[in-house]
Amino acid sequence: MNAVDMETTGTTDSSVGHGAGDGPSVLLLPLPGAQGHTNPMLQFSRRLAYHGLRPTLVVTRYVLSTTSHPVAPFRMAVISDGFDAGGMALCPDYAEYFPRLEAVGSETLRELLLSEARAGRPVRVLVYDPHLAWALRVARAAGVATAAFFSQPCAVDIVYGELWAGRLALPVTDGRALLAREALGVELGPEDMPPFAAVPELQPVLTKTSIGQFDGLEDADDVLLNSFRDIAPKEAEYMELTWRAKMIGPTMPSYFLDDNRLPSNKSYGFNLFSDGVSCMDWLDKHSMSSVVLVCYGTVSNYDATLLEELGSGLCNSGKPFLRVVRSNEAHKLSEELKEKCENNGLIVAWFHQLQVLHTRLSLLVVFLLWESHIGQTNPPSQSM
Template identity: 35%
Template sequence: MEKQEIQSKSHVLAIPVPAQGHINPMMQFSKRLASKGLRVTIVIFSSKVLKHTRRLGSVEVVTVDFVSYEGKLSSDDYSKQFRAAVTRKLPELVAELNNSSGHPINCLLYDSHLPWLLDTARQLGLTGASLFTQSCAVDNVYYNVHEMQLKIPPEKLLVTLSRLPALSPLEITDLPSFVQGMDSESESESEYSLLLNHVVGQFLNFREADWIFINTFNTLEEKAVNWLDSQRSVKPIGPMIPSFYLDRQLEDDKEYGPSLFKPNLDGCMEWLDSKETGSVVYVSFGSMAALGEEQMAEIAWGLRRSDCNFLWVVRVSEKKKLPSNFVEESSEKGLMVTWSPQLEVLAHKSVGCFMTHCGWNSTLEALSLGVPMVAMPQGLSLKKR
């Protein structure tokens, strides 16, 4: 079938979770679909990106004003408000796009963390496709929890878990944090239950979706992918990073696209240019991970005493946790920025290693660019990575 004929029949509407780590892979997948001749529109519910329709290459980007996700998806109120807003707005958007584009939408591509969108797709007469943005190994763990093959919490006396298919034997502490059981010191029972139900809820209608896509690739997770595929058909489509850093099949695809953060470009790349090859430690813990003051201090003094050059991304909300005068006293060896063009940084010859929170996007970027990682897992499911 000719590309033009495919395009005339297919229009995909993509909806990511409004968090940078979810927008990025959805945006890249949208670009890939568009390159195959499909018409693709991505809708971002956020108050932090441009509030008008625009195009990014072949993908139409529509932004809808909504309070941005900033690690608040665990809030019951936020989740309910987001669901209500999307459910209310989506039929209007579909009607508007159908009228304006001349190509009726026939597929809803949604983040796996928004499984209720499959019901909306059915109500609108659309097919539904789910994109899982985490590793397939983590997907397998959550799937087994959903299917009640893994008890929550696991028996504390069981030292090694060998019953999870397609995964190496695991210690309890290797499991995603929500599978280990509630941390009574930091979580209420209701909050823990909400978080667990959210991540496991990705599989509520796992078998009903028309397609399941996973941001991974067979060479990296062949056994995990094959096992999940035996439960129902899944398609690995990763790594979803800009084509410039992979196969260069997409023209002018060097950036992800819409960003909730403003990269600090003032002197960042020039500073890297001034450093010797492989001499810089790049430190970034993503868009949501929040470290404690003691952790921040340990990292700060570790970097200082290593006598290595370092580029450290510290979000504005985290700056107050830095030791007093650390920025000024470390200026000879280190550069602190509030956000960075991470792919450009990782691809730079002066970067010798990447200290990371093990977010899946960051992990795939480092693997794709061949940058050694120092792992400091943070967040929902990162230990398993």
């Protein structure tokens, strides 16, 4: 099966400005299986379509087979990560997964670029997640322009960029050195550091991949960041001056930006996990600022003992809580804990972040949930 045998075509949303027209073709390649990296890029795709470009979101075969297609005015196409039957979950050893992803992903991406050209849709630009630095090399070899799309906060990008450049050394215990060089606008303590930089032995492969985002970045035609200057002006300036970055965020659904460009765009639209139980009615039954939200992201992999311990702590706190445990992690929770949690908590497989982040919440315990953070701000209208 070649790279485009499983492509699907979206339908045009009447609210989308000029729609996905006959403009230049743009491929967008997020980190496979990482919802927090995919949805910002999906929202960016919507804006490209609004301006008449022809975006195509590229996912792995496994991701496409397990998620509902996002309602979007553009196509989807597939590549392979080498684990079509189960994706990253089929290969929990990152030391095996990422090299396989690079080898098979490079070949199937190359096939996709050739196939698009043969179909009369030559790709003008590849927008890629920099965790997939190999995609830059594939695109350049095919004569396709590239744009790196960073979906994490500027401060996180700065830490990994400085490590790549050799201006910082592992482990990074705090941000004092970066503050002294005016790379950061505030001092970050040990608890604020990106975990793979602070404790590199925790996940050495992910540490290497995170730092490797800057591999070949000087060859990218553009560097895009899902942020905006008002939320981190010093950090944004440093990324602009050091890495030629452009702030194009926040890449949130248009409905929450009040810019009236895409009024029907009210959700991120790409869900790797079923919503299952609705939590909105449950939240509405609680008083203001009383609920604790606990979410670990789509890539994190905690063992059963830690998940059980965290759950017991929440149950014993006596506070109402909403806990997100992915469907592929639910088997790690004991039936005893699930029954205990029913007294003051609700466990769901996933939730719509922008709907859930409201006045009932008092505390967020999150991992790599940048889009939730910017969802709580009141960002200015962007020119994107």
